[in-house]
Amino acid sequence: xxxxxxxxxxxxxxxxxxxxxxxxxxxxxxxxxxxxxxxxxxxxxxxxxxxxxxxxxxxxxxxxxxxxxxxxxxxxxxxxxxxxxxxxxxxxxxxxxxxxxxxxxxxxxxxxxx
Numbered sequence: 001x002x003x004x005x006x007x008x009x010x011x012x013x014x015x016x017x018x019x020x021x022x023x024x025x026x027x028x029x030x031x032x033x034x035x036x037x038x039x040x041x042x043x044x045x046x047x048x049x050x051x052x053x054x055x056x057x058x059x060x061x062x063x064x065x066x067x068x069x070x071x072x073x074x075x076x077x078x079x080x081x082x083x084x085x086x087x088x089x090x091x092x093x094x095x096x097x098x099x100x101x102x103x104x105x106x107x108x109x110x111x112x113x114x
Contacts, residue, residue: 017061
């Protein structure tokens with residue numbers, strides 16, 4: 001299981017990073033290629049520093065990487081990390097679907113035939 005391989009701390013950072021709409025939008029924008037933090041900041045009604053903080057959260061979660069080129073900090077999405085996040089979500093979905101199915105069977109057994 002990917003969730004077990006990653007560990008609770010890593011999964012917590014992934015989900016925390018993905019919980020915010022601005023951070024998810026930054027990920028989407030960076031899928032098309034590297035963007036500078038200043039370029040990203042132009043697209044949001046918040047300060048440059050606030051965008052930098054969002055990028056830092058994504059970076060700590062391993063979802064993006066930053067590379068300095070001259071005066072610019074370029075941000076790019078880590079596709080492998082996104083795949084791991086997707087796999088973790090898929091695993092949680094399977095767990096919960098299994099639980100719901102078991103509850104439905106228990107209720108069916110309790111209530112008996114229609």
